[in-house]
Amino acid sequence: MKNPTTILLRPRITEKASVQNNNSVYVFEISQKANKKDVANAIFENYKVHPISVNIATTPAKAVFIRGKVGKKAAIKKAYVYLKVGDKIEII
Secondary structure (H helix, E strand, O other): OOOHHHHEEEEOOOHHHHHHHOOOEEEEEEOOOOOHHHHHHHHHHHHOOOOOEEEEEEEOOEEEEEOOEEEEEOOEEEEEEEOOOOOOOOOO
């Protein structure tokens, strides 16, 4: 089994994610090599709750042009973790 601390990188705290927290959906940034089973096991190890389902979305890297300089936004892989109605994850 992979180390749960290397699978879940950080919770994704955005306006959209905070609205979804009210519906027992939590968003986490995850490792590029993680899959749904790894994420579900890491959630149980870290937060002691069993997720109902896990959806994974990958945002590709983008080229950006800011103030005359060319750069690149990093690619992000995120997991949407669905919990039962009574379960909660405390994110500081």
